Amino acid sequence: xxxxxxxxxxxxxxxxxxxxxxxxxxxxxxxxxxxxxxxxxxxxxxxxxxxxxxxxxxxxxxxxxxxxxxxxxxxxxxxxxxxxxxxxxxxxxxxxxxxxxxxxxxxxxxxxxxxxxxxxxxxxxxxxxxxxxxxxxxxxxxxxxxxxxxxxxxxxxxxxxxxxxxxxxxxxxxxxxx
Numbered sequence: 096x097x098x099x100x101x102x103x104x105x106x107x108x109x110x111x112x113x114x115x116x117x118x119x120x121x122x123x124x125x126x127x128x129x130x131x132x133x134x135x136x137x138x139x140x141x142x143x144x145x146x147x148x149x150x151x152x153x154x155x156x157x158x159x160x161x162x163x164x165x166x167x168x169x170x171x172x173x174x175x176x177x178x179x180x181x182x183x184x185x186x187x188x189x190x191x192x193x194x195x196x197x198x199x200x201x202x203x204x205x206x207x208x209x210x211x212x213x214x215x216x217x218x219x220x221x222x223x224x225x226x227x228x229x230x231x232x233x234x235x236x237x238x239x240x241x242x243x244x245x246x247x248x249x250x251x252x253x254x255x256x257x258x259x260x261x262x263x264x265x266x267x268x269x270x271x272x273x
Contacts, residue, residue: 127159129166129175131224133232133273139224141166141173145180158183163190171226172196178219178240186210192221203266206237227270236260236267249273 129143143166145157157180158165166175167189174189182188186209195208210217220238222245227233236245241262248255251272260267 127175127177129177129222131168131173131175131222133173133224133226137226139168139170139173139226141168141175143175145177155180158188161187163187165189167193169193172223173225174221174223176219176221177243178238179216182217183219188219188221192223196223196225202235203237203268205235206239226273230273231270232273234267234269234271238262238265240265247271 127143127145130141132140134140143159145159145165158176161184164176164184164187165180166173168174172193174192176183176188188209191209192205196202196205199205199208206217206219206221217239220240220243221236223233223235224247225233225235232249234245234247236243236258238260243260243265244257245260245267246255246257249271256269258267
């Protein structure tokens with residue numbers, strides 16, 4: 096891996112960067128990065144990394160470490176999550192969404208189907224990529240956060256698309272050629 100450092104303005108191999116050289120974010124904001132890939136052989140894979148949680152207990156593991164909670168993939172679907180790790184783990188959110196998606200009449204209410212109506216403090220987001228046939232995929236994102244940023248690109252797109260999904264309109268759904 097190659098990482099660009101602001102302190103030197105040059106690229107260095109990852110194993111040559113001293114982690115103490117990077118200034119820490121004083122706001123306490125720590126984000127999750129999730130990636131879903133469909134390769135040339137139509138294999139679906141997911142990976143994610145969490146920035147952790149502010150004021151976490153020592154030894155706490157988040158949803159990234161729990162299969163079916165933070166990420167999940169099938170032959171046609173990849174799912175990654177972000178948000179409150181404890182809620183996501185308790186609900187095994189990714190695998191729950193994967194099983195509920197085919198049964199919902201309105202996939203725009205997918206996240207709502209995982210929570211009790213009176214449940215407080217729902218803080219999560221989900222990004223899904225589903226093969227929909229005919230050389231197309233559906234990119235689907237929903238969240239209960241202040242905002243969530245997604246980006247995607249297929250081999251048929253000239254440029255990647257970046258989308259900030261705001262709380263006022265927390266659902267994104269788009270079909271994209273694979």
